[in-house]
Amino acid sequence: MLVFLVSDVGTMLGVCIAGAGIAQVMEIGVEQVMRDGLLEGLFPDWSDERFAVCALSLPAPSSWES
Template sequence: MVSDVETMIGACCEGAGIAQVMELGSQHIMDTGKLVEIFSDWPDEIFPLYAIYPSRRHRAAKVRVFTDFCLRLLGRADSGAILA
């Protein structure tokens, strides 16, 4: 069992097996053709992501900018994907 994602992806690129990895960190490798999706009909797993901060009302500007950045990056700018 490999717990380091980079090692796991490297092993897969060398033909050592298959892995379930998040698209966010592997799409660039899939674009090169080194990795291919093999279970396209398998439903995606959703990994929750939480931001915890003292108060929604007095959120520091840097916290707001970071959480907004994460929401845009994950394509969820219109949802409450990051919760307090």
């Protein structure tokens, strides 16, 4: 199984529209692409929008090894 994680909504929607994945997105951000038939809802009875919050802290680039 390949898992593709993105932090950019535009990239995520592009991947989904291309047919290469599924995503849980907020309705307010995909209304037009849904109307245009580019995306479809997979679980219409599951209307609860819940999102995990993840944080990642990396060291400053100057401390990275070459």
